Amino acid sequence: MSEGTLYDKVWDRHKVTTLPTGQDQLFIGLHLIHEVTSPQAFGMLRERDLEVAYPELTHATVDHIVPTANRDRPYENEAAETMMAELEENVREAGIEFSDPTTGDQGIVHVIGPEQGLTQPGKTIVCGDSHTSTHGAFGALAFGIGTSQIRDVLATGTVAMEKQKVRKIQIDGELDEGVEAKDIILEIIRRLGTEGGVGYVYEYAGSAIEDLGMEGRMSICNMSIEGGARAGYVNPDETTYEWLEETDYFQENPEKFEELKPYWESIRSDEDAEYDDVVRIDADELEPVVTWGTTPGQGVGITDPIPAPEDLPADKQDTARRAQEHMRVEPGETMEGYEIDVAFLGSCTNARLPDLRRAAEIIDGRQVDDDVRALVVPGSQRVQETAEKEGLKDTFEEAGFEWRNAGCSMCLGMNEDQLEGDEACASSSNRNFIGRQGSKDGRTVLMNPQMVAAAAINGTVTDVRDLKEVTTV
């Protein structure tokens, strides 16, 4: 059993009691809610005549179904309007703060929490959304929960959970040009498998992680769940504190910053902490990773050949065969040159400012391929606003990208942004499951945002490092 890790410490600080089931009852410091997974939980609360126990530790936004084009109310899509109205009613009744689109603070739940300073080290954070693991980038213990658990948190301020094991993933070295945090996590999932993390929480450590900004750390923690780990975290450090100091919460309560800092320091993993498992990855060796299949674990370096199913472990062969058929890729070839129809730059993995900036650098002065539909969907209204001020919007639009309002959009195709037929999409999101982007014949290739930009320009999956060389000549 692990000892002295951030996970152990935060768990102990929040444990209320051990329940008769053997599970621990854990106090929840921040409960984020959105329109898709919360209405049923509020319904259950009403059925039982219960109230929201900790409304001030709860925060709502709207992201999954919200339209990213025309946002006039009522929304054109009736179901979307119903869900929005339901959420508005629920938060009003309970007195929960709501970053709705009229506030200018709306966005994907995992983008706005960190932006506003709601996400802090040493907090327990839950949301009815599996990518809640994102918030672990700040040294929070953050995990996705189901709707019945949302009901529990609403009604009691706690969840029932079993403690997990801790795997330290030590990533040392320096990332090459064109290689990003996204590639680190795609590589981790490729190596350890989509279920490799089941039963574990991942601690990401090492010089490559320390060198990353908060956005990169968020991209990595975000996809912990794709590797089967319900939570992932990075120990808080100066980079974390610098981010926090700039957020609304600490701008409004500067005294809190000094007050809380000792707590943040105290929950860092000890030097001699014990882990259940340690995995090492050499950052120097990484190149941009893209997926060739229909799970995030089916990835490959951009210059490496797509594996033959028979070369994979026995239990992976069937899935690989079916995935290759769906994607229409051949083992032995690389993903370079794979034709795409759509380029999607967005999602809680990669739609923060630095993501858009890096992609814009590649786009600048170039044109999107004639056969490609390309869209940028900023992660939040604030990202959008800053990006517009910086001129990124113009760069993207001049190149032929559509510039949208903030939301989940084509990451899961619940609003009008969907793949059609068997379109192939170069996507900065986190899931390439069949049907994920709205069409069951659609084909998703996951990659980092610069790689999405490069694919949009060439109309094919492209090694962005080749484009960079052209610019520097």
Place this chain on the structure above:
Amino acid sequence: MTDDGDDVEIPEVDYVSGSGVPIRGNDIDTDQIIPARFMKVVTFDGLGEFAFFDVRFDEDDNQKDHPFNEDRYQDSSVLVVNSNFGCGSSREHAPQSLMRWGIDAIIGESFAEIFAGNCLALGIPTVTADSETIQDLQDWVDDNPDGKIDVDVEAETVTYGGMTVDVTVDDAQRKALVDGVWDTTALMKSNAGAVREKAEELPYVADAAIPDAE
């Protein structure tokens, strides 16, 4: 220090019995179990008919080959799956749609954690066994669509066709199901006083955010 819990009766689930339905394949994700477009609803009612929708129907809503479409499985209640079943999105809509289709228990090689937790919250056991055991069971179900499968949650066994095999039920899950304490809301609400004390100890929780004792 106790609040009034609510008085919902929580049934004990120590035993599930019914005929089986096999769904083969590893890494079957929740997007497949219930595609996102069917989540534009504010209640879970009626989700049953959309279970596995995109693998059951083609573009023109014609039925495709899928066990959930086969007549012989229409009354089945024990789902038999392979590894990492229910991975991906945390949507409780997935087990809700399976439950509303008629599933009372799932036997598989392994389950994604959030999915298994969501099942538990609905009183659906997620029971595991090695891949050989599962394949044998799937084959047997193919040949015996009306054959009864008994899942004994407490004893951690599955009995079918006159044979009993050992399976594993996660300890906490077993206890919760067998003792009828899987509905955690009531259980945890009775500790409201201790929860408030915990909140007071945490440096980041403002006093104003902590509710008064009832």
